[in-house]
Amino acid sequence: MSNARHRLSVVAGLLAGLLALALFGWFVGVEQVAATVAELDPVPFALGFVAVVGAVGSQFLALTVLLGVRPSLGGALAYLRGVYGRQLLPVGNVAGPVLIAYSMRSATGIRTDRALPATIIAQAATFLGSTVVALAGSTVLVAGGRTGLLPLAAMFGVATAGWLALLAAFVGDVDVxxxxxxxxxxxxxxxxxxxxxxxxxxxxxxxxxxxxxxxxARRLIREDPRRVVLAAALSVLGWALLCLPAVTTSAALGTPVALAVAFVAVPVSDFLNLLPVPGGIGGVEVVLAAGFVTLGGIDLAAAAVIAFCVRLCTYWFVLLLGGTATTVLSTRAGMAGS
Structure with a gap:
């Protein structure tokens, strides 16, 4: 793809996302949302940023486990730079591993043919983590009397079982x-x-x-499946932490969202990141708010604020971290070349 077409793709993706946000704000009522934001308690809201730092750290550790390297500051910065590219460019999560693998190679010296399989498995472990967390949340809701969610819980259960069966097939050297x-x-x-x-x-x-x-990637799984299991466990932890901003934000707003509701709404909304729109802007917020209204019985205006604040923690804050890491690495490269 030429540079001009690439820039056009980025701009088109951003405009589509921003248009979705604008339409959502118009539907809910901008003044009502602004008034609700003014009521936020900053202390519990700030805890959401802490949770996101732990989530990103867990995902980075999962990748280092798969690569078989020790965590380092340079590796963390390279990982954040790759995440920055994945979040900013309209490539979706499917193409994200390529950006992270390239970033890890250029900053740490890890060969792409070694980094790419690990990042692919890390992405698969991330999908598993989101599915397991959603399964846990939906199971709790069903056990609490929300029997209408039983098909959703069953779907997450089937997806989790399928992922584990595929891993077992690789380990057992089945003719996949x-x-x-x-x-x-x-x-x-x-x-x-x-x-x-x-x-x-x-x-x-x-x-x-x-x-x-x-x-x-299949060879890596066969050689040391314990790495994959540990990476999957770290991904589950990361996803649990990514859901916490919904709880802390709702507490800051005085409109509590149950952890089980967050465990379903946040992972489900993230599925839109499969689409080639930067960070799923617009669509993720809409699905999040809809999840809070449907599953938690939250007022629409409050649900919209919670959704925006969750994305402030899980997308814009991560984008800030990635941009900072990119700047640091570029500065280092410039100083080394001078």
């Missing part, structure tokens, strides 16, 4: 290639007849290319 080709062929023969895109994505050649790209 054969299974993948079989499933793809079945989809190609059914849904592929209705959609040309599905047919192309599930062709034997496309599946073979995809499996080839993950060969190194």
């Amino acid at each position: 290639d054969r299974i993948a080709h079989g499933l793809a062929a079945a989809i190609n023969r059914t849904l592929g007849r209705l959609s040309r895109v599905v047919a192309t994505k599930t062709s034997r050649e496309a599946i073979q290319r995809g499996l080839g790209e993950f060969d190194e």
Whole structure:
């Protein structure tokens, strides 16, 4: 992609996200939201930023475990720089590992062919962490009488079981290639007849290319599955911490959100980061607020404020950390080259 097209893509993504935010603010009522923000207690709200620092730290530690390296300041700065690129550019979480791997290579000397498989597994562990946290939250809500959420809890349970089964298959040296080709062929023969895109994505050649790209990641899993288990545990911890700003913000507002509600609403909203919009701007806030209203029975204006404040902690604050890390590394590189 040319530089001009790349810049246009970034601008278009940002404008789309900001438009979604503007429409949401117009729907809720900007004056009402502003008045609610003025009521925030700054002390419990500030605890959300502390929780996010712990969450980012857990995710970084998960990656160092997979890389088999000791955590260091340089590595942390490189990781934050990669996260900064992933959050800022309209690539979605799927392409995020590439940016993080490149950043880790250029700052720490770790080869890309070693960093990329680890970052891919770290991203997969992050998805598992969000699913496990959402499963825990939905299970608590169902146990508390919200039986209508049973299908949602079951969906998270199936996703978690599927991820663990895939890990077990890699560790047990199951012929994953054969299974993948079989499933793809079945989809190609059914849904592929209705959609040309599905047919192309599930062709034997496309599946073979995809499996080839993950060969190194699969080798890493087979060689030391304990690393993957520890990384997954750190990712679960990270996601639990990422949900805390919803609780601290709601406490600051005087409109409590139960931890179980946060455990469902925050991970579900993050699924929009799969879309190529910078940080899921706009859509994530809408889904968060809807989750607080639907699951927690929160007033819409209060839910909107909580959603914006949660994103201030989990997106804009992380963006600030990543931008600072990028500046520090650029300054170091400039001083070293002079």
